Amino acid sequence: MLLEDYEVGKTCFKSVRHTDSDKIGDSLVRLEYSLNNISLWSSENPTLYTLSLSLNRPDGSPVEAFSFRIGFRLVEIKNRELQINGKPVMIKGVNRHEHDDRTGKTLTRESMIQDILLLKQFNFNAVRCCHYPDTPEWYELCDEYGIYLVDEANIESHDYYDQLCRDPRWSAAFSERVRRMVLRDRNHPSIILWSLGNESGYGPNHDAAAGWVRGCDPSRPLHYEGACREEWGQGINVHKSEWGARATDIYCPMYESVEDMVHFATEVEDHRPYIACEYSHAMGNSNGSLKDYWKAFEETHGLQGGFIWDWVDQGLLKKTEDGREYWAYGGDYGEPVHDFDFCINGMVWPDRTPHPAMWEIKKLTQPVTVELRSGSRQHHPPVLTVTNKQDFTSLEWLVAEWELLRDGKVDAIGNFPLPFLIPGNSALVPIPCGVNPGHKGEEIHLNLTIRSKAKTPWCESGHIVATEQIRLHGGFRPVKVLRHRKSEVEYDNEDLTFHKDSENIVFRSAETSITVSEKECTIMGMAFKGETVLKKGPDLHLWRAATDNDGIRDWEGQDQKPLGQWLAAGLNKLSLKEGRVYRDESPGHKVLTIDKTLIGTDPDKEIRCIQRISSLTDNGFILDTEVRLHEGLPSLPRVGLIMTSFPIFNDVSWFGKGPHENYIDRAESAFLREYEQKIADQFVPYILPQECGNHTDTRWLELKGKRKLRIEGDFPMEFSALYHSPSDLFEARHTTDLVKRDETWLSLDYLQRGLGTGSCGPQTRDEYTVSTGHYRFRIHLKIE
Numbered sequence: 148m149l150l151e152d153y154e155v156g157k158t159c160f161k162s163v164r165h166t167d168s169d170k171i172g173d174s175l176v177r178l179e180y181s182l183n184n185i186s187l188w189s190s191e192n193p194t195l196y197t198l199s200l201s202l203n204r205p206d207g208s209p210v211e212a213f214s215f216r217i218g219f220r221l222v223e224i225k226n227r228e229l230q231i232n233g234k235p236v237m238i239k240g241v242n243r244h245e246h247d248d249r250t251g252k253t254l255t256r257e258s259m260i261q262d263i264l265l266l267k268q269f270n271f272n273a274v275r276c277c278h279y280p281d282t283p284e285w286y287e288l289c290d291e292y293g294i295y296l297v298d299e300a301n302i303e304s305h306d307y308y309d310q311l312c313r314d315p316r317w318s319a320a321f322s323e324r325v326r327r328m329v330l331r332d333r334n335h336p337s338i339i340l341w342s343l344g345n346e347s348g349y350g351p352n353h354d355a356a357a358g359w360v361r362g363c364d365p366s367r368p369l370h371y372e373g374a375c376r377e378e379w380g381q382g383i384n385v386h387k388s389e390w391g392a393r394a395t396d397i398y399c400p401m402y403e404s405v406e407d408m409v410h411f412a413t414e415v416e417d418h419r420p421y422i423a424c425e426y427s428h429a430m431g432n433s434n435g436s437l438k439d440y441w442k443a444f445e446e447t448h449g450l451q452g453g454f455i456w457d458w459v460d461q462g463l464l465k466k467t468e469d470g471r472e473y474w475a476y477g478g479d480y481g482e483p484v485h486d487f488d489f490c491i492n493g494m495v496w497p498d499r500t501p502h503p504a505m506w507e508i509k510k511l512t513q514p515v516t517v518e519l520r521s522g523s524r525q526h527h528p529p530v531l532t533v534t535n536k537q538d539f540t541s542l543e544w545l546v547a548e549w550e551l552l553r554d555g556k557v558d559a560i561g562n563f564p565l566p567f568l569i570p571g572n573s574a575l576v577p578i579p580c581g582v583n584p585g586h587k588g589e590e591i592h593l594n595l596t597i598r599s600k601a602k603t604p605w606c607e608s609g610h611i612v613a614t615e616q617i618r619l620h621g622g623f624r625p626v627k628v629l630r631h632r633k634s635e636v637e638y639d640n641e642d643l644t645f646h647k648d649s650e651n652i653v654f655r656s657a658e659t660s661i662t663v664s665e666k667e668c669t670i671m672g673m674a675f676k677g678e679t680v681l682k683k684g685p686d687l688h689l690w691r692a693a694t695d696n697d698g699i700r701d702w703e704g705q706d707q708k709p710l711g712q713w714l715a716a717g718l719n720k721l722s723l724k725e726g727r728v729y730r731d732e733s734p735g736h737k738v739l740t741i742d743k744t745l746i747g748t749d750p751d752k753e754i755r756c757i758q759r760i761s762s763l764t765d766n767g768f769i770l771d772t773e774v775r776l777h778e779g780l781p782s783l784p785r786v787g788l789i790m791t792s793f794p795i796f797n798d799v800s801w802f803g804k805g806p807h808e809n810y811i812d813r814a815e816s817a818f819l820r821e822y823e824q825k826i827a828d829q830f831v832p833y834i835l836p837q838e839c840g841n842h843t844d845t846r847w848l849e850l851k852g853k854r855k856l857r858i859e860g861d862f863p864m865e866f867s868a869l870y871h872s873p874s875d876l877f878e879a880r881h882t883t884d885l886v887k888r889d890e891t892w893l894s895l896d897y898l899q900r901g902l903g904t905g906s907c908g909p910q911t912r913d914e915y916t917v918s919t920g921h922y923r924f925r926i927h928l929k930i931e
Contacts, residue, residue: 149199149214152186187232188218188336190272191540193293195336216290218336224368224396227412227449229420231295231339234538234570237444238295238422238452239512240273241266241494245281248464248474248497259285261499262458263292267605269505270512270612275424275454278303278345280328289337292605296337297370297424297454300325300356302344308381312350312373321352322359333364342424343371343394346381357394368396372424375400388416399424402908405436405443412449423453428907430492431695431833434504435812435902436912441511455508456907460493462834473883474834478701487701488835492906496834503807503831510816513613515542515565515597520575530575531617535568542568545612546600549579552592555802555821555846563595584620590846591620592819616818623846625861625925643737643762645730652728654739656762659930661739663760668726668743670758670790675766675930680854684790685770685926687745687756688894690719691784691838692876696905700835700877708905712781717747719877724753737762752777767929776919783917784838787865787896788926789873794889796852799826799868803845811865812901812915814843826850826868826891836879840867841899850891854930858895861925865896897924 186194196219201212221232228235243262245252259282266274274294276285279301289296301324304311311317325343332338341360343353349371357369374391375384375398384400384407385391398411398419403426412421427434434455444450462474474497477485494508495501514537521529535542547563559580566574582591597613599606646653651671654661662671673681690713693700698710705711713719726743738761745754759771774786804817806824808831831839845864850856858864870887873894879885901915 151197185219188220189232189539190293190295191537195290217334220336222339222367227418227420229451236538238273239271240454241271242275242277242454242457244277244461246459246461248462256284259288263288263294264605269509286332286335286337290335294337295339297340297342298328298332298338299342300328300344302347304347308348309379312348312352318352318355322356325356326359329360329364340370341367347373349373353394370397370399371395372399372401386411386415397422401425404909405439408450409443409447412447420451421449422451425456426453427455428492428904429455429494430906431835431837432839433696433902433904437507437511438815458493459495460497460834461490462497467883471883473881491834506807506816507813515613517595517615519617530577532573533566533576534573535570537570539570544600545597547595547597550594551580552820554590582619588624589621593617593619623863654760659766661760661768663728665728668723668728668741679793680856680930682791682793682890685788688787688789689783689785690873692873694837696903716780721745721747752779769927771925774922778919780919785896785899786917786922790893792891795854796850796891797826798851799824801845801848804843808840809843810841810902811843819844829868832882836876836882836885840869842866857929859927862897865899867894897922
């Protein structure tokens with residue numbers, strides 16, 4: 148037997164021979180050795196050794212020889228923690244099915260490496276192999292690159308959930324599947340937990356399999372979600388001390404709320420850590436409230452992370468009749484029984500392009516954080532707290548840089564020296580630049596970017612590992628709008644005119660006009676120098692193209708989901724109950740008012756919208772909007788405005804959160820600054836088209852092309868700018884169903900509902916919903 152470390156050219160021992168005293172029975176031999184100066188394996192430092200074994204005849208000639216790579220590490224449950232090498236490691240995990248959009252369950256080595264590189268680059272450290280043992284090469288690669296694994300037996304029995312786990316005729320099958328997995332995979336250091344299967348109830352057959360594993364491999368704890376549930380049925384999880392502990396050493400339920408997680412960790416006396424086997428269902432535009440989960444994980448002893456469901460959208464590549472490619476899902480092959488798009492629930496598309504939510508989990512799980520610590524007195528100015536959140540590694544492999552932003556624009560840049568910090572430690576460092584507050588209300592942010600210093604097996608030199616944005620001064624300030632005064636413009640209020648024809652009222656200044664339909668009580672357009680810029684709106688907007696979490700469109704039983712309630716209330720087809728358009732032409736003050744009442748399916752649940760249009764200068768208007776929503780209506784998709792432009796805009800710029808789409812419950816990774824992008828790039832091609840492209844905390848935005856439309860508000864706006872209408876997105880079932888429009892559809896929200904994870908798990912948290920009631924907001928539209 149020979150043990151070698153090829154990376155450093157070190158031989159740990161060799162020429163070890165067994166004696167008769169090492170024999171166990173007739174065919175087994177057990178050898179135990181104590182080794183000094185061994186490097187331990189972990190996700191951060193996956194040190195491997197090569198173990199060579201040979202079976203020789205008495206004369207020394209070989210009968211059989213083989214070698215394999217092994218790692219040394221210790222996995223224990225102590226102090227209500229899953230400890231690896233004596234450290235409680237936070238599980239930054241995801242569930243992963245083996246999937247390729249062209250070859251199905253047959254994967255190449257290159258595809259597996261691509262998954263591992265993405266996992267490492269987005270700060271994941273663990274994978275649950277759902278719901279079967281994976282191809283052997285996967286484990287070898289996870290050993291090499293450093294990924295913690297939950298190896299899961301191929302046991303699942305939804306339709307006989309309570310029966311098979313208790314039927315003695317199935318006991319051998321349960322144990323055999325677990326036994327084959329353990330015997331095949333037990334030499335892989337990446338495997339830290341054995342899982343007894345998925346969603347197959349809980350009964351004596353699991354206990355029998357668990358007992359065998361505990362006897363064969365006591366070095367790894369057990370994991371089984373079904374043992375956390377009620378005794379019968381796939382019902383609620385049981386928060387009782389040691390419930391199901393015969394079969395699982397981890398309390399590992401699915402899709403509990405943040406409050407339920409915290410309840411188990413703080414109110415239930417149990418020796419086991421809580422590690423969610425599935426949470427944050429990533430179906431479509433999803434993963435809302437990740438920040439709330441991770442706040443609980445990091446602040447509550449006994450909570451230790453979990454595994455997002457899941458890694459990759461399981462769509463299969465298909466072509467339309469005219470040759471355009473799209474990803475197919477349930478029902479696309481004519482099968483009568485299917486789950487529609489319920490397998491489209493990954494953090495990456497089938498081609499491994501990351502969803503926007505990937506940047507959110509990367510930010511929340513980054514290995515280094517920097518926070519502002521306020522000074523206590525005049526002579527103790529604010530400083531930064533740098534924390535090394537790694538388990539086994541210092542910060543020596545990282546470098547950092549800073550940039551100072553004033554109102555979203557870069558004002559200064561420089562290098563940011565990182566302190567030497569051992570794992571788990573923090574240090575105070577000065578702010579790396581002087582901060583002159585500038586003019587009153589100026590927003591000043593410090594951005595920090597932390598990169599790898601050199602190339603690693605999983606990233607290039609300069610790879611971004613962590614980012615931070617720290618507010619140093621100021622905050623949102625409402626737009627200051629200037630009404631007409633002779634000292635400020637070349638003409639006076641007499642230049643503002645109303646013109647009325649048979650159907651419309653046109654409100655004109657010297658160069659800008661707004662047309663309002665008296666019949667529809669709607670703004671029908673906005674023109675500048677005789678050229679129409681806005682085709683329709685701004686008009687009240689309460690609807691959105693439902694996300695999968697709002698409700699699964701082609702499923703039954705969705706009546707109580709938000710989408711079911713919205714459709715029942717008729718929010719997608721509001722009609723005018725009554726309304727009027729009137730003018731106020733008092734001296735020095737001209738206002739055009741639209742006062743209308745809208746209804747959905749119930750004529751008594753009224754929505755009143757009052758819009759007041761008043762002039763700014765020669766190229767803009769103020770629009771004040773007031774909305775009163777009947778208390779009997781459901782929680783809403785949004786409260787805001789929508790407008791449609793003529794085909795004159797190609798680009799959008801804004802000062803707000805970006806660069807990727809973000810929502811009020813998924814915005815930690817989006818930073819405030821000025822951005823400019825193509826409108827065509829705002830569409831996020833979720834396999835089932837749905838609400839997308841939103842940006843929160845927006846101070847101002849501009850649509851650019853032949854003209855420039857600038858919008859500011861007295862509130863931090865949310866917006867999206869797309870070449871598809873909400874109806875286009877809602878009616879489509881694949882991206883190939885969408886036809887790019889020439890117009891731009893601009894949604895401008897006072898507030899939009901968050902995303903949640905309601906397709907399978909908790910709905911959007913209350914603090915991220917849009918309630919009924921009374922809303923008022925103002926925007927300033929300016930055309931150049």
